[in-house]
Amino acid sequence: MEETRQVKGAWDLTTYKWKIDGGGMELLCRGFKDKKVFGVKCRQCGTVYVPGVDYCRKCFIDVSEVVEVSDKGKVTTYTVNLADIRGNPLDVITIPCTVQLDGADSVIMGTIEGIEWEKVYVGMPVRIVWKEETKGALADIDHFEAI
DSSP: OOOOOOOOOOOOOTOOOOOOOOOOOOHHHHHHHHHHHEEEOTTOHHHHHHSSSSSTTTTOOOOOOOEEESEEEEEEEEEEEOOOOTEEEEEEEEOOEEEEEESSSEEEEEEOOOOOEEEGTTTOEEEEEEEEOOSSSGGGGGEEEEE
């Protein structure tokens, strides 16, 4: 078995440049106000990104076709938080997850509620549970629930 090594040091990130696709997030939040999910679709390969992006990550072309996707999808990854960072048991267990919504090729994040953690699985069908009053913000998604 290989030994795990820890290398101490710093990684200078000032030389890197990132572009944040703010338009996709604005589109997503505008849809949330009406309890809808919007993304963008690449005209060349058909990939649907939620939240939307400025260019296709596969074709490297501009992407601007707005599409609506379902508020239902499947769990792609999840974890179960049984304890805090110090190992103390939590009063309320949380299940953070990523979900690929039907009609989308990317994933969004949230939490699963209303199900025992032992019954959650990758591929489990879920749907968005919206807050009663939506404002056009990421917080409009209250959680996901199993269907």
